[in-house]
Amino acid sequence: MQEILGLYPSWYVPTIGSAWVMGIIGTIHVLASHTSVGASWLFALLETKAVRENKPELMEYIKKYGVFLLVFSYIIGSITGPGIWYAITVASPKGVGGLIHNFVWVWAAEWVYFTVEVIGVYALVYLIGKIDPRTHLKLTWVFALASWATMLLIVGILSFMMWLGNENWYQTGSTLDAFFNLNFFAHLGLRTAFMFAIAGAVGGILAATMKNETVRTDITRFLAKMGLAGVFLGMIMWMWYVQTLPENAKIIMQTQLPGYIAPTLFAVLAATIIYFAWSAWKPLQLKQGFAVAMTAVIAIAGLWPEERSRESIRKPYVAGQYIYSNQTISRDVPGKQIESNLPLIAEKGVLATHPFVPETLRTITATNRLQAGEFVAKVMCANCHSMEASGLRPMVKKLQGSTDVEQIKAYLGGALYHGLIPYMPRIPLPEMERQLVAEYLASLSKHTMTLSQTQTHASNTLVMKGD
Numbered sequence: 001m002q003e004i005l006g007l008y009p010s011w012y013v014p015t016i017g018s019a020w021v022m023g024i025i026g027t028i029h030v031l032a033s034h035t036s037v038g039a040s041w042l043f044a045l046l047e048t049k050a051v052r053e054n055k056p057e058l059m060e061y062i063k064k065y066g067v068f069l070l071v072f073s074y075i076i077g078s079i080t081g082p083g084i085w086y087a088i089t090v091a092s093p094k095g096v097g098g099l100i101h102n103f104v105w106v107w108a109a110e111w112v113y114f115t116v117e118v119i120g121v122y123a124l125v126y127l128i129g130k131i132d133p134r135t136h137l138k139l140t141w142v143f144a145l146a147s148w149a150t151m152l153l154i155v156g157i158l159s160f161m162m163w164l165g166n167e168n169w170y171q172t173g174s175t176l177d178a179f180f181n182l183n184f185f186a187h188l189g190l191r192t193a194f195m196f197a198i199a200g201a202v203g204g205i206l207a208a209t210m211k212n213e214t215v216r217t218d219i220t221r222f223l224a225k226m227g228l229a230g231v232f233l234g235m236i237m238w239m240w241y242v243q244t245l246p247e248n249a250k251i252i253m254q255t256q257l258p259g260y261i262a263p264t265l266f267a268v269l270a271a272t273i274i275y276f277a278w279s280a281w282k283p284l285q286l287k288q289g290f291a292v293a294m295t296a297v298i299a300i301a302g303l304w305p306e307e308r309s310r311e312s313i314r315k316p317y318v319a320g321q322y323i324y325s326n327q328t329i330s331r332d333v334p335g336k337q338i339e340s341n342l343p344l345i346a347e348k349g350v351l352a353t354h355p356f357v358p359e360t361l362r363t364i365t366a367t368n369r370l371q372a373g374e375f376v377a378k379v380m381c382a383n384c385h386s387m388e389a390s391g392l393r394p395m396v397k398k399l400q401g402s403t404d405v406e407q408i409k410a411y412l413g414g415a416l417y418h419g420l421i422p423y424m425p426r427i428p429l430p431e432m433e434r435q436l437v438a439e440y441l442a443s444l445s446k447h448t449m450t451l452s453q454t455q456t457h458a459s460n461t462l463v464m465k466g467d
């Protein structure tokens with residue numbers, strides 16, 4: 001059996017937790033990347049029309065949108081893409097490690113396609129009007145297919161993070177078993193649909209600036225049709241996607257997501273449909289400012305709740321239903337020679353086995369109990385429960401202000417050991433460490449109580465879960 005937990009130092013982000021940092025960067029990245037993949041398909045489809053119907057004037061628009069993409073999507077995308085890597089590497093080193101051990105060649109392949117994509121967009125903008133239209137059209141299709149291939153490869157990785165949906169990979173450790181998981185096709189369909197919708201909305205920003213009214217009408221209608229197709233396809237894909245989610249995700253969706261999420265998403269959906277329908281009907285009335293506003297609505301009220309939910313419903317896991325988001329490995333994966341950390345934690349505790357415990361906390365004395373409790377709580381719980389009074393599932397709120405150590409300890413027992421709450425991971429801390437965490441949490445409660453006297457109802461309302 002292992003002697004040391006394979007853990008890295010924890011990145012502690014007060015109040016919002018590291019998951020939100022990821023969520024914010026991720027949302028910006030998704031906006032930029034889906035816009036560019038969607039636009040690549042728009043270019044290919046629109047240019048096919050331009051060549052078939054001999055309408056070279058449409059190419060003017062593709063040029064404009066292409067330059068816009070270079071400045072907007074590719075710069076923002078290339079900043080936030082590595083940004084995600086930096087953030088997840090500190091927020092979730094075990095999670096990233098797990099992904100790299102499965103998908104290193106998938107990422108390598110993705111990188112090749114990405115290179116084709118970036119060279120493609122430069123070449124296609126630069127070569128408009130300089131080479132024969134049919135050759136240019138081929139170039140644009142290469143750009144579109146390469147762009148979509150990057151999405152396809154990343155979606156395989158993202159959906160592995162959600163879950164596998166079967167036992168194969170745990171036994172074989174094979175990349176294909178990891179990649180073609182239950183969730184993959186529905187997720188790919190969903191993102192593909194979304195890319196059409198967002199590229200349609202962003203496209204309006206540039207369509208509104210076209211001087212020639214016939215061209216403007218043509219393009220705005222084209223965008224609207226593409227956007228509507230994306231929205232309707234997206235709704236179907238969403239229904240399929242939900243069917244492929246694991247049980248814990250369904251429970252969290254039903255019971256844990258903030259109440260505003262579902263109504264907000266429906267409102268955005270309705271607004272998007274109306275927006276596209278209206279711009280198809282009255283293309284010349286579409287103003288640039290309005291298209292900008294619509295893009296912002298989709299990004300802020302649509303994408304953010306969606307990305308946030310996807311991060312939340314995966315809980316308690318960060319990847320493959322074997323790594324908790326606090327970095328603990330929760331099951332054996334024979335196919336990868338990975339062993340669960342839980343038996344070691346149960347037997348020896350975190351303080352004796354975590355490689356980054358300060359020497360002063362290795363042995364518990366009368367004076368370091370609180371710090372030791374804080375260490376265990378921050379390493380094992382803070383990824384999902386904020387230790388501050390507000391933010392992500394604050395610990396003190398769970399305790400409803402209780403400062404009674406025995407009571408808290410009993411309550412923690414209910415949460416930590418049974419794995420009965422499907423979305424709260426089983427973390428079998430030994431008796432001693434549960435005691436230390438309870439003492440630390442009691443001190444947190446005391447502290448917040450003196451800060452805000454509003455929590456007067458305090459300890460007697462605490463539901464006893466017992467152990």
Ligand code: HEC
Binds near residue numbers: 256315316398414421
């Ligand atoms: C992977 C994320 C995650 C980690 C890590 C985590 N929790 Fe939780 N915990 C949850 C979720 C999700 C819930 C249920 C949602 C809610 O009630 O807000 C929950 C609920 C709880 C509850 C309330 C249980 C009940 O009966 O309603 C307690 C107590 C608790 N956690 C304690 C802890 C402690 C102590 C740790 C660290 C040793 C910890 N949690 C680590 C996600 C986590």
